[in-house]
Amino acid sequence: MIRVVICYEGEYITGFMVKGHAGYADPGYDIYCAGISAITQTALLGLLKHLKTKPDYSISKGDLKVKLPRHLDGEDLNKAQIILSTMEAGISSLEEAYKDYVRLEIRRC
Template sequence: MLALTINYKNNKIISFKIEGHAGFAPEGEDIYCAGVSAVAQTALLGLIKQLTVEPKYQMEKGFLECELPPSLNEEEMEKAQIILSTMEAGLLSMQEAYPGIIRVNIRRC
């Protein structure tokens, strides 16, 4: 199963993590993994392009973790929230369509 965690603080997304494998097909051929990867990596690239301070991230086979820098100003935080909430909507839609394969956990602190 693909496990996705989206972390909120003060009603703003501050980080996300994706790990695991859908197990539908061999690695590199799994359509579910590819879909989740495409959505998350596009969000990460959007953050890198739109923010003046690059987010902290780690990406390896079957794993992606991204955290916003705490020093973002209000305008940059707003841009980040648009990107990340769009990612969240896409991932939640995928979870709804494939509940046994994709699980999204939302943590609020």
């Protein structure tokens, strides 16, 4: 199962983590893994492209971790929240449709 954890501080998303494999098909052929990867990697690319202050991130063995800087200015914070809340909506939709393969956790971090 793919596990996506989205971290909130108050009302703001501050980062996310993706771990695991859906187990629907072999790695490289799994449509659920591909869907989650497309959504989360596009969110990371959006943050890197549109924020003046870049997020910290790491990719290791297929796992992805992204953390926003602690003090973003108003414009960067707004852009980040639009990107990350859109990512959350996409993942939530996949989780609703494919509960056996995708789990979304919301945490206060």
